[in-house]
Amino acid sequence: MNRFLLLVITSVMLFFACKGYSQDFPDEGSVITETQSIRKKIHILAIGIGTYKKPLEDLLAAYQLNHYSSIAHDYIWPNYKKQDKHEKVEKILSTVSVNDVKNGLGNFLKIIDNENPKDVVVMIHILGHGEAVNNEYYLVCSNGEKISGTEIKEYLIEMANKGALVIVFLDTCHAGALFKDGDFSSINSKKNGAIAFYASSQAGQEADGFKKDEKKAPFTDIILRTLANENEEAYNSDTLTLYSLKHYVEERFEGKKQKPCVKLFPQNKDFKILLKAGKVKKFSIYTGILVGQPIVSAFGGLTLFKNCIVHGKIEAGVSILPQREANSVYLYKSDNRFSGGYNYISSFIQPFVRLGAEIDLGKDWSLIPLVGLSFLSISGDPIPDVGASDGKGEKATATCLSSNVRLAWAPFKMKNWQIHATAGYDVGIGDTNYNKLRENDDVKKMAEYLKGLRGQLGVVYNF
Structure with a gap:
C-alpha cells in the first residue's frame, strides 16, 4: 500500500514537471498548476506621497520611486515584446491629493480599455502613510486627505476583471489591511486576470519608514533592487515570478519586527514578470x-x-x-x-x-x-x-x-x-x-x- 501511494505521488509530480508547471514556490496550502509566460505590455504607476508628517523624510522617500524611470528603461521594457520603446513610467510624486490617486488609477483603467487586457501587466507602487480604522484601510495623502481601501480596491479589481495582471506594491503602515479574505471572490477568473498584492506590513502593524542613514525605505528599496536584477535570490532559473518574489520578500524580513503581507489570486497560477538580464544601454x-x-x-x-x-x-x-x-x-x-x-x-x-x-x-x-x-x-x-x-x-x-x-x-x-x-x-x-x-x-x-x-x-x- 505504501509503495502504491509513493508511486502515485511520484507520477503526479513527474506529470506536472513534464508539463512545465512550477512547484518551486507554492503558496501555503496551494499547488501551482500553471506558470504563464511574460505578457506583451506593461504599464507602471508610481505614487510617492510626501509632505505629510515629516516633510523632508517623506519627500525623500517619495522620490525613491523616481528610480522606476531607469529601471523600466534598462530592465523592464526589454522583456515586453510589444512595449513602445519610448513608453514612460507614470509618476505622481511629492504633493499628492486624493484626486491625484483616483485620476492615476482611473487613467490606467482607460489604458487597459484601449488594449487587449490579457496582454497587459499593470504594476502599481504606492509609498506613503496608511491607517486602519475599524478594520478599514486608508491611504493618507498630502495635507491629511484620505482615500479608503475600498475605493482603491475597486480600481484594482476592475483591472483584473478586464483580464489584466495587476501587481501592487503598497509601502505604508497597516498596508496588509487593504485586502481582506473574500475580496478576491469578485474577480472573474475566466478573463485570465490576476492580482498580486505585496504589502510592506501586516494589518495593525507599522512599517519602517525612510531611514536617513541609509537614505531609503527598506521595503521599497528591496522591490526596486529586485526589479533592477540586483537580488539574484529572487530569480528562479533567471526568471522573476510572482511566487519567487513573494518568497524572497518574506525571507528578507524573516526574524524582523516588520512582516510583509503577500496575497496572490488565483493561488494556483504563477506569472513570469522579468527575465534576468544586463542593462540594454546606459x-x-x-x-x-x-x-x-x-x-x-x-x-x-x-x-x-x-x-x-x-x-x-x-x-x-x-x-x-x-x-x-x-x-x-x-x-x-x-x-x-x-x-x-x-x-x-x-x-x-x-x-x-x-x-x-x-x-x-x-x-x-x-x-x-x-x-x-x-x-x-x-x-x-x-x-x-x-x-x-x-x-x-x-x-x-x-x-x-x-x-x-x-x-x-x-x-x-x-x-x-x-x-x-x-x-x-x-x-x-x-x-x-x-x-x-x-x-x-x-x-x-x-x-x-x-x-x-x-x-x-x-x-x-x-x-
Missing part, C-alpha cells in the same frame, strides 16, 4: 532646435542614466547669429608704425559645448541646468590699396562661459517629444589675439555681442 541620444535670441540654435547630445532623479547631459551645437561688421579698421604696432587696414566681420556661427543634468519634476516636466563654453570668431580682410604689413588679416576668437537653464515639458503625453523654454546668460572669460583688436570700439562691440541674456523656445526629440 544612455540615449537627443537632438533639438531652439529659436529666439540667438536667432536659431541646433544641437545634439547624450542623456546619461546614472540615476533616476538626475540624468547627466552632454551636448554640443551651434547658434546662428546676425553678422556684425567693422570696416576701415587701422592698426598700429607698439612703436606706432602702421600695421595694416582691415574690414572686420564676425562669424554668423557660434559653436558651443555644455554639460549639465536633467531633473525629473514629475508629470512630464523636467528642469535642465547646463553650463559650458561658447565661441565667436572675428576675422579681418586687408583693405584694398592699403593692405597689411604681412599680407594677412588679423583674427581673434572670443570665448564665453555659457550658462543655460531649460524647462522641458512632454506635451499631451508624447513620449519622445519635448517643448523646451530656455533662459541663459553668457559671460566673456577670454580671447585669442584680441589684444591687437581691442583698440577699436567697433571690433570690441562685435565680441561683446556674444555676451548677455538669452531666451529661446523650441523642441527636442529623444531617440
Whole structure:
C-alpha cells in the first residue's frame, strides 16, 4: 500500500514537471498548476506621497520611486515584446491629493480599455502613510486627505476583471489591511486576470519608514533592487515570478519586527514578470532646435542614466547669429608704425559645448541646468590699396562661459517629444589675439555681442 501511494505521488509530480508547471514556490496550502509566460505590455504607476508628517523624510522617500524611470528603461521594457520603446513610467510624486490617486488609477483603467487586457501587466507602487480604522484601510495623502481601501480596491479589481495582471506594491503602515479574505471572490477568473498584492506590513502593524542613514525605505528599496536584477535570490532559473518574489520578500524580513503581507489570486497560477538580464544601454541620444535670441540654435547630445532623479547631459551645437561688421579698421604696432587696414566681420556661427543634468519634476516636466563654453570668431580682410604689413588679416576668437537653464515639458503625453523654454546668460572669460583688436570700439562691440541674456523656445526629440 505504501509503495502504491509513493508511486502515485511520484507520477503526479513527474506529470506536472513534464508539463512545465512550477512547484518551486507554492503558496501555503496551494499547488501551482500553471506558470504563464511574460505578457506583451506593461504599464507602471508610481505614487510617492510626501509632505505629510515629516516633510523632508517623506519627500525623500517619495522620490525613491523616481528610480522606476531607469529601471523600466534598462530592465523592464526589454522583456515586453510589444512595449513602445519610448513608453514612460507614470509618476505622481511629492504633493499628492486624493484626486491625484483616483485620476492615476482611473487613467490606467482607460489604458487597459484601449488594449487587449490579457496582454497587459499593470504594476502599481504606492509609498506613503496608511491607517486602519475599524478594520478599514486608508491611504493618507498630502495635507491629511484620505482615500479608503475600498475605493482603491475597486480600481484594482476592475483591472483584473478586464483580464489584466495587476501587481501592487503598497509601502505604508497597516498596508496588509487593504485586502481582506473574500475580496478576491469578485474577480472573474475566466478573463485570465490576476492580482498580486505585496504589502510592506501586516494589518495593525507599522512599517519602517525612510531611514536617513541609509537614505531609503527598506521595503521599497528591496522591490526596486529586485526589479533592477540586483537580488539574484529572487530569480528562479533567471526568471522573476510572482511566487519567487513573494518568497524572497518574506525571507528578507524573516526574524524582523516588520512582516510583509503577500496575497496572490488565483493561488494556483504563477506569472513570469522579468527575465534576468544586463542593462540594454546606459544612455540615449537627443537632438533639438531652439529659436529666439540667438536667432536659431541646433544641437545634439547624450542623456546619461546614472540615476533616476538626475540624468547627466552632454551636448554640443551651434547658434546662428546676425553678422556684425567693422570696416576701415587701422592698426598700429607698439612703436606706432602702421600695421595694416582691415574690414572686420564676425562669424554668423557660434559653436558651443555644455554639460549639465536633467531633473525629473514629475508629470512630464523636467528642469535642465547646463553650463559650458561658447565661441565667436572675428576675422579681418586687408583693405584694398592699403593692405597689411604681412599680407594677412588679423583674427581673434572670443570665448564665453555659457550658462543655460531649460524647462522641458512632454506635451499631451508624447513620449519622445519635448517643448523646451530656455533662459541663459553668457559671460566673456577670454580671447585669442584680441589684444591687437581691442583698440577699436567697433571690433570690441562685435565680441561683446556674444555676451548677455538669452531666451529661446523650441523642441527636442529623444531617440
